[in-house]
Structure formats: structure tokens, C-alpha cells
Amino acid sequence: GNSVTQMEGPVTLSEEAFLTINCTYTATGYPSLFWYVQYPGEGLQLLLKATKADDKGSNKGFEATYRKETTSFHLEKGSVQVSDSAVYFCAATNAGGTSYGKLTFGQGTILTVHP
Amino acid sequence: DAMVIQNPRYQVTQFGKPVTLSCSQTLNHNVMYWYQQKSSQAPKLLFHYYDKDFNNEADTPDNFQSRRPNTSFCFLDIRSPGLGDAAMYLCATKAGQGNEKLFFGSGTQLSVL
Numbered sequence: 001g002n003s004v005t006q007m008e009g010p011v012t013l014s015e016e017a018f019l020t021i022n023c024t025y026t027a028t029g030y031p032s033l034f035w036y037v038q039y040p041g042e043g044l045q046l047l048l049k050a051t052k053a054d055d056k057g058s059n060k061g062f063e064a065t066y067r068k069e070t071t072s073f074h075l076e077k078g079s080v081q082v083s084d085s086a087v088y089f090c091a092a093t094n095a096g097g098t099s100y101g102k103l104t105f106g107q108g109t110i111l112t113v114h115p
Numbered sequence: 116d117a118m119v120i121q122n123p124r125y126q127v128t129q130f131g132k133p134v135t136l137s138c139s140q141t142l143n144h145n146v147m148y149w150y151q152q153k154s155s156q157a158p159k160l161l162f163h164y165y166d167k168d169f170n171n172e173a174d175t176p177d178n179f180q181s182r183r184p185n186t187s188f189c190f191l192d193i194r195s196p197g198l199g200d201a202a203m204y205l206c207a208t209k210a211g212q213g214n215e216k217l218f219f220g221s222g223t224q225l226s227v228l
Contacts, residue, residue, distance in 0.1 A: 004157070034216070043119065043205065043219035044158075089157070103217065105157040 002027040002092045006106035013080055013113050021075040021109045023064075023090035031092040033057075033066055033073040034103070038087040047075075047088070080113045087111070118142050121206050121220035128196050129228050136191040136223045138206030147189040148217070149181060150205040158205055164189060193225075201227045 007022040025031065032051045036044040048057030053068035062077045073090060090106040120139045128134040138147065146165050150158040162171045164183045178200070180192040193200055203224050207217040 036217075036219075041221065043121075043221045044207075044217075045219065046216040049216065102160060102163075107155065107157045 002104040004090050004106040006090050006109050010110035016079045019077040019080045023073045025092045034091040035075050036089040082113045085113050119218050119220035121223050125224050127226045131195045134193050138189045140208045144208035144210050146209040148207040149191050152203040196227045198227050
């Protein structure tokens with residue numbers, strides 16, 4: 001099955017700093033890739049996704065590009081805000097669109113942004 | 116307004132005492148999932164329903180059961196909780212069989228004493 005590996009956290013940044021959270025995956029075929037975010041006290045919510053190689057997902061200033069050659073989907077943001085403090089999860093569906101869209105998650109990266 | 120609702124937010128049970136966690140949704144989605152998330156680990160899929168079709172993950176212990184009496188509700192039953200079952204339990208829904216996004220509830224944090 002799939003596996004997803006994220007950079008270990010926690011990550012602590014000052015406001016307006018540049019953010020990168022690395023994510024790599026192993027899968028047969030071409031999975032769809034996702035970033036989910038979990039704010040304190042809330043459930044996970046989709047941040048962005050990409051469904052094929054070279055696609056770029058973007059939302060709220062965050063971006064990630066599906067890199068098939070490096071099997072990566074790194075999350076970036078040019079200028080983080082305090083409100084971005086959360087846990088970020090990289091995830092992949094089973095390649096080939098297995099029914100029910102079963103997701104495999106990475107272990108999550110805690111991001112803390114200080115004023 | 117919350118679309119996937121999990122109750123309670125925090126649940127404490129005793130070792131070996133059966134416990135039920137509940138999830139309801141207002142989205143009318145076909146698919147409902149239960150994930151277990153232990154501290155600093157990835158959410159792990161326990162099982163899911165497509166309508167009434169139940170799908171158990173191969174490594175989900177028999178101690179974990181689920182019921183889905185109708186589209187809106189899904190329950191997670193832990194028959195004899197052990198200390199190792201203390202975790203956050205996440206319910207999620209999805210509209211269909213493709214790669215649509217999942218909608219998550221806020222989770223239930225289970226403690227086992």
C-alpha cells in the first residue's frame with residue numbers, strides 16, 4: 001500500500017517567514033495528493049490537493065506541486081501568519097482511484113508561528 | 116455550522132468497560148470513515164461504510180465494531196477498551212467513490228483509566 005512521510009516537527013517560525021514542510025510518498029501508479037490542516041480544537045480540513053503530475057494545488061497562500069520524479073508534494077507559503085499555527089497532514093489516495101478514496105496520512109507536522 | 120458532528124468531545128472510560136462513540140452528518144454523504152489517531156502519529160483508518168456496505172481494514176482489532184443505522188449516523192463501539200486504545204477518534208464523510216475531499220468531525224478524545 002501507500003506510505004507518506006512528512007518532515008518531523010515541530011516547526012517554529014516568526015510571522016512573515018517562509019514555510020516549507022516536506023512530504024514524500026511511495027505508491028504504485030499515480031495517487032492523488034492532499035494537504036489537510038487541523039487547527040486547535042477542530043477536525044481536519046482540506047487545504048489543497050493535486051490529482052496528477054505537475055499539478056499545483058493552492059489555497060490561502062499555500063502551494064504544493066505534485067512532483068512525480070521525486071515523489072514529493074512539499075507544502076510552501078511565502079509569508080506565514082500567526083493564524084497559520086496548526087498541524088499539517090500530507091495524504092495520498094490509493095493509486096488508480098480505488099473505490100471510496102481511501103487516504104493514507106503522514107504523521108503530521110506541528111507549525112507554530114510567533115508574532 | 117458543523118456538518119460532521121462527533122459526541123462527546125472527550126470520553127473517559129474504564130479498562131474493559133464498553134464504550135460507544137457517535138458521529139452524525141448533515142451532508143447526506145454515502146461514505147463514512149472512522150480513524151484512530153494516537154499522539155504524534157498519522158490517523159489510521161479503522162473501517163468505513165459505503166451506504167450500508169461495511170469495509171473493515173485488515174489490521175483493525177476485533178475489539179472495534181461499528182454500526183450505521185442510517186445515512187446520517189455512524190457509531191464506533193469498543194467492546195473492551197484497553198490502555199492502548201486511548202486516542203483521538205475521527206469520523207469523516209465523503210460524497211462518493213472518487214477522490215473528493217473528506218469532511219472531518221472535531222474528533223472524540225478517548226481516555227482509558
